[in-house]
Amino acid sequence: MPVKVRIPTPLRKLTNEAELVEVAVGTIGSAIGELQAKYPGIKERLVDDSGGVRRFVNVYVNEEDIRFLENLDTKLKDGDEVSIIPAIAGG
Numbered sequence: 001m002p003v004k005v006r007i008p009t010p011l012r013k014l015t016n017e018a019e020l021v022e023v024a025v026g027t028i029g030s031a032i033g034e035l036q037a038k039y040p041g042i043k044e045r046l047v048d049d050s051g052g053v054r055r056f057v058n059v060y061v062n063e064e065d066i067r068f069l070e071n072l073d074t075k076l077k078d079g080d081e082v083s084i085i086p087a088i089a090g091g
Contacts, residue, residue, distance in 0.1 A: 001078040008086050014039045028059060029072035056087040
């Protein structure tokens with residue numbers, strides 16, 4: 001059973017408007033790599049030049065922020081759901 005990744009509206013133009021895509025189990029880092037292979041250009045929107053998740057992007061595994069887990073090394077298992085959520089600023 002693959003892992004489901006919920007794609008936010010601003011990135012759906014890269015996934016042919018798909019809201020939910022599937023990747024193989026592994027880690028968040030490998031999932032981002034698989035997304036990049038399927039949807040070129042998505043990785044640069046999620047990961048900065050130093051290889052970390054961009055500050056304005058929040059990634060959750062089953063509603064837990066990966067920054068409080070193992071970041072890109074967070075392990076994924078069958079049936080997990082990954083949510084990519086861009087930070088929203090307002091005033």
